[in-house]
Amino acid sequence: MSMRYLPLLLVAACTTAPPPPSEHHESQVFDAAIHRDAVDRIVTAALASQGAWTALEGLVAAAPKRLAGSPGYDRAVEWAQEEMRRAGLVNVRLEPCMAPHWERGSVESLTVMGGDALAVCALGGSVGTAPEGIEAEVVEVRGRAELAALGERAKGRFVFFNEPMDPTLRDPFEAYGRAVWQRGFAANEAAKLGGVGAIVRSMSLRKDDFPHTGSMRYADGFEKVPAVAISTRAADALSARLAAGEPCVLRLELSCRSLPDAPSANVVGELMGRERPDEILVVGGHLDAWETGDGAHDDGAGCVQAIEAARLLLATGLRPRRTIRVVLYANEENGMAGAHAYAKTHAGELGRHVLALESDRGGFAPRGFDTDAQPEGMAVLGAMLALLEPIGAARLEVGGGGVDISTLAPAGVPLVGLVPEAARYFDVHHAASDTLAAVHPRELQMGAAAMAALLYMVAENEATFPRNEPKPAPR
Amino acid sequence: MSMRYLPLLLVAACTTAPPPPSEHHESQVFDAAIHRDAVDRIVTAALASQGAWTALEGLVAAAPKRLAGSPGYDRAVEWAQEEMRRAGLVNVRLEPCMAPHWERGSVESLTVMGGDALAVCALGGSVGTAPEGIEAEVVEVRGRAELAALGERAKGRFVFFNEPMDPTLRDPFEAYGRAVWQRGFAANEAAKLGGVGAIVRSMSLRKDDFPHTGSMRYADGFEKVPAVAISTRAADALSARLAAGEPCVLRLELSCRSLPDAPSANVVGELMGRERPDEILVVGGHLDAWETGDGAHDDGAGCVQAIEAARLLLATGLRPRRTIRVVLYANEENGMAGAHAYAKTHAGELGRHVLALESDRGGFAPRGFDTDAQPEGMAVLGAMLALLEPIGAARLEVGGGGVDISTLAPAGVPLVGLVPEAARYFDVHHAASDTLAAVHPRELQMGAAAMAALLYMVAENEATFPRNEPKPAPR
Numbered sequence: 001m002s003m004r005y006l007p008l009l010l011v012a013a014c015t016t017a018p019p020p021p022s023e024h025h026e027s028q029v030f031d032a033a034i035h036r037d038a039v040d041r042i043v044t045a046a047l048a049s050q051g052a053w054t055a056l057e058g059l060v061a062a063a064p065k066r067l068a069g070s071p072g073y074d075r076a077v078e079w080a081q082e083e084m085r086r087a088g089l090v091n092v093r094l095e096p097c098m099a100p101h102w103e104r105g106s107v108e109s110l111t112v113m114g115g116d117a118l119a120v121c122a123l124g125g126s127v128g129t130a131p132e133g134i135e136a137e138v139v140e141v142r143g144r145a146e147l148a149a150l151g152e153r154a155k156g157r158f159v160f161f162n163e164p165m166d167p168t169l170r171d172p173f174e175a176y177g178r179a180v181w182q183r184g185f186a187a188n189e190a191a192k193l194g195g196v197g198a199i200v201r202s203m204s205l206r207k208d209d210f211p212h213t214g215s216m217r218y219a220d221g222f223e224k225v226p227a228v229a230i231s232t233r234a235a236d237a238l239s240a241r242l243a244a245g246e247p248c249v250l251r252l253e254l255s256c257r258s259l260p261d262a263p264s265a266n267v268v269g270e271l272m273g274r275e276r277p278d279e280i281l282v283v284g285g286h287l288d289a290w291e292t293g294d295g296a297h298d299d300g301a302g303c304v305q306a307i308e309a310a311r312l313l314l315a316t317g318l319r320p321r322r323t324i325r326v327v328l329y330a331n332e333e334n335g336m337a338g339a340h341a342y343a344k345t346h347a348g349e350l351g352r353h354v355l356a357l358e359s360d361r362g363g364f365a366p367r368g369f370d371t372d373a374q375p376e377g378m379a380v381l382g383a384m385l386a387l388l389e390p391i392g393a394a395r396l397e398v399g400g401g402g403v404d405i406s407t408l409a410p411a412g413v414p415l416v417g418l419v420p421e422a423a424r425y426f427d428v429h430h431a432a433s434d435t436l437a438a439v440h441p442r443e444l445q446m447g448a449a450a451m452a453a454l455l456y457m458v459a460e461n462e463a464t465f466p467r468n469e470p471k472p473a474p475r
Numbered sequence: 476m477s478m479r480y481l482p483l484l485l486v487a488a489c490t491t492a493p494p495p496p497s498e499h500h501e502s503q504v505f506d507a508a509i510h511r512d513a514v515d516r517i518v519t520a521a522l523a524s525q526g527a528w529t530a531l532e533g534l535v536a537a538a539p540k541r542l543a544g545s546p547g548y549d550r551a552v553e554w555a556q557e558e559m560r561r562a563g564l565v566n567v568r569l570e571p572c573m574a575p576h577w578e579r580g581s582v583e584s585l586t587v588m589g590g591d592a593l594a595v596c597a598l599g600g601s602v603g604t605a606p607e608g609i610e611a612e613v614v615e616v617r618g619r620a621e622l623a624a625l626g627e628r629a630k631g632r633f634v635f636f637n638e639p640m641d642p643t644l645r646d647p648f649e650a651y652g653r654a655v656w657q658r659g660f661a662a663n664e665a666a667k668l669g670g671v672g673a674i675v676r677s678m679s680l681r682k683d684d685f686p687h688t689g690s691m692r693y694a695d696g697f698e699k700v701p702a703v704a705i706s707t708r709a710a711d712a713l714s715a716r717l718a719a720g721e722p723c724v725l726r727l728e729l730s731c732r733s734l735p736d737a738p739s740a741n742v743v744g745e746l747m748g749r750e751r752p753d754e755i756l757v758v759g760g761h762l763d764a765w766e767t768g769d770g771a772h773d774d775g776a777g778c779v780q781a782i783e784a785a786r787l788l789l790a791t792g793l794r795p796r797r798t799i800r801v802v803l804y805a806n807e808e809n810g811m812a813g814a815h816a817y818a819k820t821h822a823g824e825l826g827r828h829v830l831a832l833e834s835d836r837g838g839f840a841p842r843g844f845d846t847d848a849q850p851e852g853m854a855v856l857g858a859m860l861a862l863l864e865p866i867g868a869a870r871l872e873v874g875g876g877g878v879d880i881s882t883l884a885p886a887g888v889p890l891v892g893l894v895p896e897a898a899r900y901f902d903v904h905h906a907a908s909d910t911l912a913a914v915h916p917r918e919l920q921m922g923a924a925a926m927a928a929l930l931y932m933v934a935e936n937e938a939t940f941p942r943n944e945p946k947p948a949p950r
Contacts, residue, residue, distance in 0.1 A: 043645070044643045047642050047643045047644075047645070048642060048643050167522050167523060167917070168519045168522040168523050169522075170518070170522070170865040170866050171865075172917075205917060206916070365840075365896050365898050367867055390645040390646075391645055392842055392870070392896070395867070421840050421867070421896060423840050423915055423917040423918045423921065424915055424917075424918070427915075440898055440899055440902075441681075442642070442647075442680060442898040442899075443898045443899070446898065
């Protein structure tokens, strides 16, 4: 059993007795049951509607392609402001930042000379090739040990990083976390050894023909060689060809390029608190998305759930004591410009930020939340989540909440992330398969319901949610 | 919070202390942790494979259409025997029964005169129309109260039952249970009032164009009028037309018919117990399926999960003390011939049936199980399921287990059912959308893993699982 999972018993048990005394916070008895009726109203209102889905249809129609710096991102910003106003939010505004600007371009091909084309896409941030492309042999490595032993064999060749995500890990996010170094660092590792480019097996547990993009970075001091992902089936086929000892010269052509940083913006709107409007709960997702697909799950889902959560509180007349601030972040996928900008812009009020909630793991059926809250906060969250057992979202895990809100941790703001069912997420993550058709209206809406209920309880609760110790700033 | 859900706290708490004394069974301390390593091995082996999915591909290829009495069902029986042998089961055999035999035929249409065709399918068991069809006006009822007030207005007309499943109920199965009287009894209710046929809104929470079939029965003493389902979108369109006061004469043509009962069979195979082979755990699903779709979720998924669960125990070398008997039942959809035949055939050994487990709620990600076990059995199951928390399948609900195993309840056999995530189930249930593409390999396999682990723990455990009080026989 993975230690990542808090036994629910432990958390739930805390709901019936005061949490143990803490050196950091006053001990306080907390009975979440006072919020039961409100939570029931919120969930009922949520399930009667498909608000999140309708909004997602709108986003995907208005701005299916919305990578930072692109015209599509600007259209998404327009959509977001309009959608927030429609939901009844106030103080709807843009908070500007400068974001990286990378373009895929129109040429993207990888072929086996004398053989088939492989399903390929450039990794975000990769340099392109010269128009005539690159032709070279290829050498495969499965994991760090094989990479370390590669030596001279990489010289003048493509290096093919083919360590699959481990399907036996219970949590696909853990499998992703263990394999994704290949995507991030493949180009540098290939360049260090004199390789001409990096080819990475897509980060997916599914055997199919979709290449999955994602961000990579060049380290200083090494040549910038192109980096691409190929589909899991293409990776298996290429590996089989190499294992059979067949001659294997690959030809890569890419027209992607990096442009100067571009003006971008977070989109912000608020549901003002009834009694303590200067105490703030942030809820959000990221508005940018990879343009291989439509970013319906990643993170269109999180954006519409954040707005829908606030809308549900307005629709049910459950305006809480504290302010709910919806923040749709710029540039999560290939930078963190929006996340850093928010922390900087609001530095003076982070002491009054009570909690930050993000949804960025897809719009699948919610199973619960993860959090970096300290034990007393865990106990409170556990008690609150017990009220979400009827929609199966009562689970509480230890975790990081989300990339966009991570910049608030240095100020001691507790972070919470929605945790949906994960089996299908990496099928569509950063791929052409991340479309509206892969999102289920009721599952998406249940996530919004769970978020609305949790936000309400924390924002309404008489006692302020326990703060965290400040943490080191994220990179 | 619905009372159907046992608070997990209550169940989990029982794992750390002896269950309370019971009048029916000796109190016993049970520590499920002794099974932790075995469960981890089973789950790891499961996730490394896609055995259930591969088997389901085989079933759907061999026998996509397999309603009781049809040639397709016979092909499914052949497939099942072969698949059981391939999995390493022994004593693979057929246990015969006689099943109803209804045929859809090739003609199935419902049109608005002077307007569009409505997406329609006959309900299973319906009579057909004469070749020239039936033309009549239509009257709509939304719920029992409107039906009760209908009176003379039904005479000579189609009665259109248009009470939607209630999306605000937390559990879609409860919404189904409350609305499905329309499908079962619409024809009788229409006939009682002199109606010429029954048109039922499909049992689905999704707005789409798939009509969903399902069983209906004729009551004695009334005329047998045809009964059909129309898609949710067609139902909304028809309702809007009626609300607008537009003239609305419908024409129905159906060539479906009932034939004499046909020979059918359950398919049975065994993994013999290591020490107590005459103590039996049944695990199964139903092999028949509605032929509107391919029955991939309903209940191809349950069939392949039952076989895969046994295969996983063989593959991991974890042969338990007691026997696991896989039973794929005939004729769940429009009768219960297989279920009744099993109880009759094995009447003499039901006292040695320790537990029966069914998967018949789709192949979606498992969330836990439901059971009719009495409190001491609940406590044991709760302790066991805590070991499935890493795959999110630890939830325990009060419930019925499954239709096919319900005939074992009169003998006091505790019943358990797999409970998967339910949001998508009624989208595909009994409809053309119930295809392999709607099943996710990892979700399906996680269900098989959860079943294998639970079967292992109950079959291996030194103390025999507490029996239930005998219950009245199901209808």
